[in-house]
Amino acid sequence: MHVESIDAVMSWREALAAPAAKRRWALTALLIVFAAVSFSTFVQWVEGRPGAVLEDPVLPFLPRADLTWFTFAMVYAVTIAAILRALKRPLLLMRILQVYAGMLLIRIVAMYLLPLDPPADAIPLADPIAAILFASESAPTRDLFFSGHTATACVVLFTTKDRRWMLVFALAALVIATAVLVQRVHYTIDVFGAPFFVWAVCSVLNAAAKKN
Numbered sequence: 001m002h003v004e005s006i007d008a009v010m011s012w013r014e015a016l017a018a019p020a021a022k023r024r025w026a027l028t029a030l031l032i033v034f035a036a037v038s039f040s041t042f043v044q045w046v047e048g049r050p051g052a053v054l055e056d057p058v059l060p061f062l063p064r065a066d067l068t069w070f071t072f073a074m075v076y077a078v079t080i081a082a083i084l085r086a087l088k089r090p091l092l093l094m095r096i097l098q099v100y101a102g103m104l105l106i107r108i109v110a111m112y113l114l115p116l117d118p119p120a121d122a123i124p125l126a127d128p129i130a131a132i133l134f135a136s137e138s139a140p141t142r143d144l145f146f147s148g149h150t151a152t153a154c155v156v157l158f159t160t161k162d163r164r165w166m167l168v169f170a171l172a173a174l175v176i177a178t179a180v181l182v183q184r185v186h187y188t189i190d191v192f193g194a195p196f197f198v199w200a201v202c203s204v205l206n207a208a209a210k211k212n
Contacts, residue, residue, distance in 0.1 A: 051115035082156035
């Protein structure tokens with residue numbers, strides 16, 4: 001067995017050795033499932049609710065293009081890279097899952113408080129992988145504030161301490177944010193707000209971890 005594989009196995013054994021650690025993993029699993037189900041249900045509801053159309057000061061100066069495949073390729077690449085790194089670091093994986101779940105829950109609150117309709121010239125951003133697997137081309141259009149694609153990149157950015165990977169994830173977040181604006185599926189405020197909300201979730205979890 002490769003040395004890195006042995007180290008990874010040992011890390012997981014140590015991470016799951018204590019009863020308290022097992023409880024944290026169980027709670028994390030419940031949290032991510034609850035957040036995912038709640039978010040999916042909420043997005044279906046919010047699609048039927050009308051919202052405001054904003055006058056965006058930035059979008060008129062950007063080109064307009066369908067970057068669906070590029071955007072999802074970036075999101076999936078960032079997510080897979082983060083998970084592969086975290087498989088060797090159980091505590092990192094736990095933190096990523098916790099922050100991601102917290103991000104989903106706070107997006108529910110943010111979207112509920114700020115109902116928006118997409119820009120008039122938006123190009124639908126349907127997940128191409130989901131379209132292939134589930135034979136569906138429908139895409140939500142009112143899950144706007146704040147940008148989930150940008151926030152996902154920020155989750156892996158703010159949970160990373162390796163400076164090289166921080167740079168990679170920061171560039172990816174910037175590229176993804178630009179791509180969703182070019183496709184007009186978000187307003188500037190949606191992508192601008194994403195890192196601040198993710199940072200708030202990280203700060204709350206860090207404070208809670210210190211108390212424990």
